[in-house]
Amino acid sequence: MATAAAAALVAVVLGGCTLNPGELASSVRSAGDGETITVQFDDTLNLPEGSDVTFNGTKVGSVTGVELRGDHVDVNAKLTGRVRIPVDVTASIRQNTVLGDPYVALVATSGGTEVVEPGGLIPLSQTTSPPPLEDTLAVVANFVNGGSIQNMQDVIRTMNTALPDIRQTRRVAKISAIDLSSLSAGTDLIDGMIRGLDATALAVIPHLPAAEQMLSDEGMHYWSQLGKLFSGIGIVLPSIGSVFEGGYWLMPLLRGVDGSVGTVRQGIDAIGANQAQLQQFLSKSLFPFLRKPGLEIVSASTPDGQEIIGDVTKVLRMLGAVR
Template identity: 45%
Template sequence: MGGLLALVTAASMVLAGCSYGPEDITPSIQSGSGVSVRIHFDSVLNLPPGTNVTYEGAKVGTVSGMSLQAHDVVVTVRIDRDTPVPADARVEIRSDTVLGDAYVAMTAPEAGAGSASALTDGAEIPVGQTASPPPLENTLAVLSTFVNGGSISRLEDTIREMNSAFPDRKQTQRVARIAGLDLRDLSASLDTIDDTLSAFDALNGAMLPRVGKIEEMFSPVGMHYWNQVSDIFGGLGVLIPSVGSVFEGGFWLVPMLQELNGSVYTVRDGIDAVGQNSNRIEAFLTDKLFPFLSKPQFKVISANTPQGQDVLKSSVDILRMLGAVN
């Protein structure tokens, strides 16, 4: 009989152990008469009752209890009635540091995807609106990879390279001083900048009514015109320096040009004189020049030495001996 009683007692303890959950480890904590809300999570890790509940960074309540369900964990929280939290708020379990205390963080829904109604007493937030914390082992593994993988060393190398790339302190101060002078000069010239912007605005207003003509200028026909203009100016660019050198050093031409001006008038007077004496010129050419050219001859009248002696007869004899005269 005693053995049967011991067996029944042991069976009762085993059956009781099958329903043992998180709520049996930590007591439920009541926190005033706020709104009680049940939040469903896939996992809560080591979240204890009494943990803070925040909404957009501000504390609005505390965790009052937890219960393990068939497919999720229900965390019961109490939220102050004076703080309306939308029913479609996002909820996740956060920790400010790697090994820091966890807490429940509630955030407003995305813009345009939320309901205006606030959570009421007894409301439930489904798993679809919650995010469970990553396992602590994963967090430590990521931290270990970051530390041991050389990320910190590479960060230090990057900082050293940046320090070596920057100039020394005196040079930096000099650059900052020059930049300050430039900014002061710029601030003193704001009126000029305003005038420039006003001029651009006026230019824009003048160009808008002529957009059609501007488009025509840059059309294929217009571009052909500009190409021709470019060729013309290219030729002028070769010619103008040469002409310019003549003008630059050509002051010596001024007297010659003045004399040339007088010569032009003289030639013009000569041309007028030729016109007035055309008959005499024609008679001279017909009666004198042309007959001489057809049969050139001349008659020697006298030939004297510097002492006055007549040598014409002797010269004629010599020419006759040479056969030059008869």
């Protein structure tokens, strides 16, 4: 009895090793008549009959059979309607999810006009086989166990902490909406500014040689010296302002000068009124004296009134001062 059970188990295992995925039932079946094509793959893994066939993301048919060859697998597909498949199309077996249903995806690589004829073949050089399911699950396991999900959660929590309160966010969004509305209502002003810039550019273009000269080495030296000049003026002007502001102490002096000017003015007016007498004094008295200085002593007396002019004359004559 045990021997019979062991033999049955071996038969089941051996039978499972020769199981063809194409013989598995699928709930997806093609409908209607259409052209057939053959796609060659190195390996189709668990691709069953009835799987979808897509072209650039659109379903165009379904798998009608999977045939094992010596060094590849032929996947026969029936296309619904009149579908033009380019001869340089690439094919691959994909799954939308890790455990999702596999399907054949055809992707056009160019806009060529030559198409695959009915019953045509997409060779092995233009196909890509799917990775083993074990490898996919291993990648997913590494992704989950490697902390990537935890890192993503930490990033989301950090972003939530950095973002303001929802009410503040709504307030900012409302203000932004108002600003955008105001900006959209003022596009005429923006258009006017752009037209002004365009007119300015048209006006500047004829003067580009002068602008280039202004921006040359000599021009930049000029602007540098001009900047230094204005910087010096900027230092002097506040100083003048401080002197002007602090010059109130000069007011008494200025008032005194004003009075002095008035006095001098009166003297000048008096000189003008006595111009004739002044001219006579200068011409008849001062200038002759300056040309021939001399002194005529008429009288000399002591404090008690005694006349001593004769004695003085004798003394001066003895000294040789007079004759």
